[in-house]
Amino acid sequence: YHFEYTECDVLGSRWRVAIPNKANTCTGLPEPIRGTNCTFSCDEGAFLNMQTQKCQKCAAGTYSLGTSVAFEDWDTLPAGVITYGKMTNKEKAGPDCSNSTWTPKGDYVASNTDECTATLSYAVNLKTNGNLFFEYFYPDDSIYFEFYVQNDQCQSTDSENRGMRTSDSWSLHKVQLRKGSNVLYWRTTAYDLLGGAVKPVMLKNIQVSGVSYTSECFHCKPGTHSAKPG
Known part of the structure; x- marks a missing residue:
């Protein structure tokens, strides 16, 4: 699990709650x-330690942007980013989709290529209106790839077409985000395999601005260095 804050109330207060990293897991969580x-x-140069709820200096060799978060390294899933798979058609028997997820590949994260629906998501609470930037490579129309944003009531925050366009190279996508709770979803479904190899969708360089804190520090980019904490 990981920790998140609830929406702020009229008095400007909120609660820290534990969010399971795996769907349908609601036991054994902290109060x-x-x-x-x-x-x-x-x-x-600092991050919010959600365990202690205090700002903590980034260690040497890492950095934070303060009011922005950036996911550039994909050796593992970054804190707060979750992925899960489910059957596309629940009405008929199909493959076990529990392991059909987005997979970190170092410089990027890759989607599934099977007949399951795989979701990558990240929940963020913005102190001000902000922006989301991400790069994607979507070469194979055998996969349906969509991106959308919801608030904490599972309501879509825009009415634009969710489907992304296929591309022969890396493309940049920008979305305006509203102040408050935003849950970002990247979802893929392979719907016409025909026995051929399917190329996955790839994502990298996800950046969100408008946050009040970041919950982790990030490793310095190759060719840069941070000798001191903070």
């Missing part, structure tokens, strides 16, 4: 506790 005030933020 909610009172969270930091909604005006709270961490400066550049």
Whole structure:
């Protein structure tokens, strides 16, 4: 599990709650506790330790952007990013989709290529209106690839077409995000395999601006260095 904050109430307070990293897992989680005030933020070079709910300096060799988060390294799934798979058609028997997920590949994360629906998601609470940028490579129309944003009530925050366009090279996508809770979803479904090899969708360089804190620090990019903490 990982920790997130609830929406702020009229008094500017919120709760810290534990969110399971695996769908349909709701037991053995810590109880909610009172969270930091909604005006709270961490400066550049620091991150919010969600266990202690205090700002902590980034270690040497890492960095934070303060009011932005960036996912550039995909050796593992970053904190707060979750992925899960499910059957595309629940009405008929099909493959076991529990392991059909997005997979970190170092510089990028790759989608599934089977007949399951795989979702990659990230929940973020914005202190101000912000922006989302990400790069994607979508070479194979045998996979349906969509991106959309919902609030914490599972309501879509825009009415634009969710489907992404296939591309022969890496493409940049930008979305405006509203202040408050935003849950970002990237979802893929392979619907016409025909016995051939399917090329996965790939994502990299996901950046979100408008946050009040980041919950982790990121490794410095190759060719750069941070000698001191913070």
